Amino acid sequence: MYQLYYYPGNANLAPHMLLEEIGADYELVLVDRSRNEQKSAAYLELNPAGRIPVLVDADLVLYESAAICLHLADRHPAAGLAPALGSDERAHFYKWLMYLTNTVQAELLVYFYPERLADEAAAAAQVKAHAESRIGAMLDLIEAALAAGSGPFLLGAQYRAVDAYLLMLCRWTRNLQHPARARPRLGRFLDTVMARAATQRAFAKEGIAAPFY
Template sequence: MVKLYYYPGNANLAPHMLLEELGVPYELVLVDREQNAQRSPEYLKLNPNGRVPTLIDGDLVLYEAAAICLHLADRHPEAGLVPPFGTAERAGFYKWLIYLTNTLQAELLTYFYPERLTDDDAATAQVKSHAEARVGTMLDLIEAELAAHDGPYLLGARYSAVDPYLLMLSRWTRMMQHPARARPHLGRYLERLIARPAIQRTFAAEGLLAPLF
């Protein structure tokens, strides 16, 4: 059985939503960050970065949330959560998944952990403020993309693995001055996603409370 090591609301949320969407058997294993369990010798043997999530699938030990999402989608092509290889739609899928993980998620980490970039308290607040502004411009780009096409999802008509990933990152902005949900197209998009039964089950399993995004 697949195992997903998680902590509520962390980067495991996207692969967790995919597992529920796929309907495959899996086990959740809590990594208690309150107890610094991600730094335990046992966990570091699985994920030497000391980060969440980690996926165990048979003999495969996989970390990095985007890689886990790609693996799950490719393991279950019948679910249609990723477009076929070699198509323009597949290229668009790669573009958005990499944009979300390498650009938006990276900037969100700067927002949440500004102290990693400076030892000065005043500079920490400035780094956080600038990161929030840059996140806003990235969300504006996604808002424009959703406004430009008729489909209800990020790729258009197709629900794919990039949608739960975007929901996860949008949720991380929920306490910002101008969160993702405040944009009209993005807000309606997030409402559609949160109504999906698989996503509702995931949020319930992780014990996530309002505001959900």
Template sequence: MLKLYYYPGNANLAPHMLLEEMGVPYELVLVDRTKDAHHSADYLKLNPNGRIPVLVDGGLVLFETAAICLHLADSYPEAGFAPAVGTKERAHFYKWLVYLTNTLQAELITYFYPERWAEDDDAIAQVKAHAEAHVGGMLDLLDRTLAENGGPYLRGAKMSAVDPYLFMLSRWTRMMENPARNRKHLGAFLRMMAERPAVRRTLEQEGLGEPLF
């Protein structure tokens, strides 16, 4: 059985939702960050970076959220969460997954951990403010994309593995001055996703309450 190592609301949320959507049997394994469990010797054997999540699939140990989502989509093609390899649709799927993980998520990490890029309090505050502004522009682009492709999902009418990822990252903005939910099309996407039974089950299993996004 698959094992997903998680901590509530962390980057495991996207593959967790995907597993629920697919109906694939799996086991959740809590990595308690409050007890520094992600830096324990046992966990570092799974992910030497000390980051969450990790997926264990038989003899395969996989970290990096986007890689886990791709592996799940490819391992269970009958679930239909990724277009066929070699198609233009697959190329666009790659584009958005990479954009979410390499552009939006990377900027969100800057927002949440500005002290990694500055030392004094004023500089840290500037880094955080600039990161929030950059995130806002990225959310605007995603909002326009949902409008232009007619939605309701990021790639149009059909849900794919990029949509749980977008929900997860949008949720991380919930305490910002202008969170993702404030945008017309992105807000509608988030409300729709939150009503999906698989997403509701995931949020409940991770003990995540209001504000959901």
């Protein structure tokens, strides 16, 4: 049985959606961010970075949400969450997961926490504005990729781990001036992923209410 340490809507959401897709046996363990529990001594033993999520898989304790997604895809190959090893599609799968985690997600963290990068309020506001415009360009790039592909998912017809990751990050843009859903293909993509029963179960179990993205 897996344990997923989570806080509603945080970076645990993509791994959680995959656990539901797989039909895995798991339990959710709340890390109460409102009480800064992700910095508690007990949690830091699981994840010294003090970030959510963590997946516990018997003796394995794993942090970094993209790594957790890859691990779940590897552990449950029958779920088809990653393309075949060595295939061109697998290469594109890696490309998208890396782009999402180290470019889009990293910029979203700048957008949400600009005060970590600037001392003065005016400077922080400027950092936030720049991050918002950079995120917009990244979403445009993804929109163009969806337009160029056969859809409805990032890699084509089959739902993959990267799609859960993309929905999670798009959800985080819902209060931006030009959110992901405002782009036609991304909007359709989000509706398609949200229509999946596994996605709906993950959202419900985290207690996430509409608007979802």
